[in-house]
Amino acid sequence: MSFIKKFIERETLNRRNFLLASAYGMGGVAALGAFGPGVARAAYSDPTIAWSYRNRTNPYWNEIVSGGEAFVESLGKSKDALTHLINEGSSEKSLADVKALLAKTNGELALAIDTNDAPNCRPIVEAVAGAGGYVSTIWNKTDDLHPWDFGDNYVSHMTWSDEGPAEQTARILLDAIGGKGGIVHLGGIASNNPAIERLNGLKNALKDYPDVELLDAQPADWDTQKANQIMSSFLTRYGDEIKGVHCANDTIGYGVLEALRAEGMSIPIVTYDGNPQAVELVAKGEILATVFTNPHWGGGITASLAYHAATGAFKPSEEPHEHREFYGPTILITPDDAVEFKKNYIESVPTYDWTDFWGPAGGQIMYK
């Protein structure tokens, strides 16, 4: 497990670097502010609304998109009015697409985006702000980048604090195996922020369970088939030692479940994201817990924030910091409440008030 140890060491190192970086970061922003006023134009009456995201093959992004479309429809437009930018996991395409759209719309743009990789966030925000557009981001952003350094144009950033909920699912898992034995973790793409946080959550929980050993943790890249193969290899290496599985998201969980099914085995697993299929599996008891991050709301509200800032309905720079950087909602789903949850959130999608920007939000983002 030396690699995990190294991992943690590195992390603390990076944190130190970050402190330095954010201190210097102010200088860069000041320079940017210099041309800020020049581009701060009057509010747009009908900006193009766009969502930029990774792909359409993952249910999570489909939920995000459905939220975005619901918001657009709430404005009385057809859902085709939402422009989609799909980056297919390429930061390069993500940036190029955004710039192309800025050119096309002449900056009259309300953009909601996950920038795919944290470092990609800065150039995108700078490009949007430079062209006079408005952008709200989710998930990926480097810690030294803050909406309030860009006046009104960088409207908001929302992320989900995954450590806490991941710790909660881990505790459910660890309790289910009776607080002793071995477990394994299958993670997302190793360098992705959520993947790191979700593994950290597990580690936090493990501190209280001295008799449980984390046998192995390997990245499954959010991919069902890869998770399936890794899980079956884990079964060879650890066999019956594995008493439980902690998965970084639902799609990984599906692969793990099938690997277990192939062996006729059934051991407790927990996942993350709260996709409808996963909720179903929680209701059936095949998954012990998942965490719902309400991507539908996230998709809608992110677009809404950018849109309303662009139309001048509210002025982001007058909002407090906790309205510019905030955590999204998380709901833990366990077999006890799965059925009810399904009724409330999946079988009928709740109608949200897309101008209640911060109602369900979970407070200002805290940096470590």
Place this chain on the structure above:
Amino acid sequence: MSFERIKTHLPWITLVLLVAIVGMADANFLRPHNLINMAADIVPLFIMALGMTFAIYIGGIDLSAQSVANMTTVIATVALPVFGVGAALICVVAGLGLGALSGFVTTRLLVPSFVSTLAVGGIAYSAGQYLSGQRALYMNAEMRDASFGWMVGNSFGIPHEIFVGGVLVLAAVFLQNRTTFGRALKAVGAGEPAAVASGINVARVKIMAFALSGMLAAIAGLLFSVKLSGGSPTIANGFLLPAIVAVLVGGTPLTGGVGGVVNTLIGTLIVAVIRSSMLYFEIDATQQQMVFGLVLIAAIALTIDRSKMRIVK
């Protein structure tokens, strides 16, 4: 006869045609500012494609380019605080070394480049994972500006990436047309046995071609990481296939000895135009990839000069 003459010009005719078509749909597209910015944004991809051109020109392929670029974004970010501008040198040397390794495995160990470069790419990917501690890193903004600010600034309304790309293109054109290495490259691509029988050190030429490819992939990664002000072992994902496509669409087929650097420049621009045309024509999100493939087939069918390929495999 006249068509014969047009053939060699088909790639740029295709490019102009595409620009015109998109321009007709939305005149905004034709604004110089937009075209310049589009060109600037494609530069990292172009640099990778430029390197790939050398590998494809000798009839090989370099599938390690993306992983090498990934790795160099990490190296650049990690090395910047310690070495400053020297980080660039480390990146270039790392890319050169891995490319040479691919070349060595291909020519000396007789492993087809499709597999050897894929394997070396795996090594680069692991190196990137290890060096980054498997997380996204970001550069200190001031250090970045001090060491590499010149790469991403703006002069006379023209982004500096264009100058970087331009210098590399000129260097590559010079290398291709005016140096013994370029000539040897062409000879190896067009007729390897004859090159051997003329006393050309073919293995060395090939290793150098792959090394160049690796080096340019590293420069692509470096520029990208400066542009993004950070690095991650996966951040250059999605570069590989567009880079290959750019080379092929430009009219450098995999048979070797045909096409070249300028073709790749045109090919990359074609890819950029096709990509932004999705936005201008407002192609539905779920249809974009399919449309991209179809337009690609049309573009390749238009641009490749079949008369120089004896057999179409």
Place this chain on the structure above:
Amino acid sequence: MYELRKVEKKFPGVHALKTVDFKIGRGEIVGLVGENGAGKSTLMKVIFGAYQPDDGAITIDGKTVRFQNPRQAMEHGIGMVFQEQSLITNLTVMENIFLGYEQQFVKMGVINWKAMASAARMQLQKVKLDIDPATVTSKLSFAQRQLVELAKVLTLEERIDGDLVILLDEPTSVLSKEEVELLFKLVRELRSRASFIFVSHRLDEVIDLSDRIYVMKDGAVVDVVETDNADVDAIQHKMVGREVNKEYYREQRQKPYQADKTLVKADGLGVPPRYSGLSFELHPGEVLCLVGTEGSGREAILRTIFGLETPTAGTLAIKGEQIRRFSAQAGVAHGVGYVPRERKIEGIVGGLNVYENMTLSQMGNYSRSGVLRIGEEKKLARDWISKLAIKTPSEHKDCGGLSGGNQQKVVLAKWRSGGSDIMLLDHPTRGLDIGAKEDVYEMIRDMSEAGVGIVLVADTLEEAIGLSHTIIVLKDGEVQKRFDCTPGSKPSLYDLVHYMI
């Protein structure tokens, strides 16, 4: 029975066939000769169905036919034995023989290998070749492959009821003398069943085998000669349209070489199993000819001297310097030039133009720190184009588009202009027409005069005898005999053949 009447064929810029009349009767063997570019191959492709004529008629037994592709021609009994090896080397002999006609052995979608093997054995018997039909073709010798090709064409016998016409395109170019005789014997036996069209550059063979000879020049048939009163000189005259020099091999220009100096010295050199125990010396101005059958090791010796093969025994010294690392680069650096047999593959680079090809082996001379001086390259090319009378519109022309003779001149110019004083010539006149051959002979004498040492593997024995100062006869990789070939006391064909076999 098979007849072409007033056949025309035009390509862009070329009138390839001009009102050609051609006919062949049952059991006849017809020769077809002409210089390169005279239209022989176009005519054959028309006969074989690879080209469709623009005008004129093809008739078989008086009925007009029109072939869209080779397969249709085959179905009318017309088969072709190709000049270039046309067997697919990774397939077995029987698969090659029945390629495209496997259906007869297929039942319910399954190939019956046993049936195919026995059928193939029957075909091989026709050409008196006793090998296992399941042998992979790459393991056969060139001569065996040639016979398999013939056997393959002879499958038409069973498949077609009517008469057969078989085209033999330069079938003897890779065969040794006795193999040629075997082939001719076979062809004569088979004429009871088929007619043959025999195409060759070797006029003596054509006269030997054929009943009638069609002579082509510039896309037209200029004469039809009955063999009984055929005369090599007369036919050559018609082909070339000018008098062929009696002193064909330029023997009058053969001067003694400088025996006191040594360019190449081999001592016990060997690359087993190809050749071994080879010792010789090459002097300035000497033409040293290696004679032997296919597979006697001649080519491997040339490749060793050039550096493409590393010997496992003996030593090789070039200009007094012991060679330790064998590579083509080292060879070139020592002033060795190599004119390979596969001109289009190893000689020139198709896709590079004339000047690029000429400087390919000596780019160092035309560059400074890696940067080429293209102006000088072009000047060099123009010089040599005029010096060797290379027919090309300009030095910018793609070498792949030149004719065989001119390609060969470019290869020679490449080495000579680079100052190579040891030349290794492997079949330098192979596939060239007479005019081009004479140019090559002239150049060999020129080089010899200039003090170049030449190791030659000749296309024919006559060529070897005519050109060389010294002949080394090889058999199975071992030196059998050394002949001194001073003009006036040259060995005879018989002398050589005696040691070759």
Place this chain on the structure above:
Amino acid sequence: MRSYLTRDALVKWAPVIVLIVLVLFFALMEPRFFSVRNFARIGISSAPALMIALGVTFIIIMGSIDLSMEGTVSVCAVAFAFAFIAMGGTLASYAWLALPLALVVGAAVGLINGLVHVKLRIPSFMASLAMGFVGTGFALLLTGGDRIRVEDELFRSLLTVRFLNFPIMVYVALGFLLIAWFIQSRTTLGRNFYAVGGGEELAHSSGLNVNRVRLMGFTLAGMFYAVGALLAVGRIGIAETATGNNFMFVSITSVVVGGTALWGGIGGVWNTLVGVLIVNVINNGMVVIGLPGYVQDGVLGILVIIAVVLSTDRKSVTFVK
């Protein structure tokens, strides 16, 4: 003569020897690797990959290349799942028709791929690369990004029911391997692949309709991709646009590792079986012996190079590209 024969034999068996050495190596490092249960796991992960690699083997023998498999597999998987669920959702109903339908879809996609290559005279590398984009795009268009669960117990028995310790899908894969072997060795089409790969122009002048052979080859490959898609769906019970992901590089690497030459004419389905097993043994073994995730790509790369080096007949190759 004797030494010649043994060299030939060595070349022929080299990939198998590499596989055995790898198995022994991993078994030594971690005894639990060497167990029937683990071999079954390797079998499960190999089965879909084997089908796809077999398809591309035919193309590679012809001297062409096919990069469209990811798209084709996704299209077939999605088409199958939609049809299966629309027609009843269990093999016990008419929904079994979805199985042959998937093969037909695979053949059709393969045929289109071949037509683009042959009729537009675009080299197969480019044609199939672009067709891969089209395929994935089409699958996305069909699903709109949703995943389709195939939960029929009968269909999933591919994975869940075992016979002699191995699940049924392994036997299905072996069955199709035998079919591929039959096609390769006993049918005209199979032999014609070798003829085209050995010398396309020569084959053409022997009266072979090379273009037809190519089209049939791509069609056949498409059908094998479809079988691969069915097994992939059988393995995880989900059909989606991403079902085909990662198959391209893995399958071609497997084919090369098995000893089939990328320039055509050499190799065959048994080589591919060995190649697929080598790659999957490495992947499984690395996790089993506990290599950290971040070094696995590098180690895989190094082992693949070694495997190819050992299984290449170096004397038959003068240069590679």
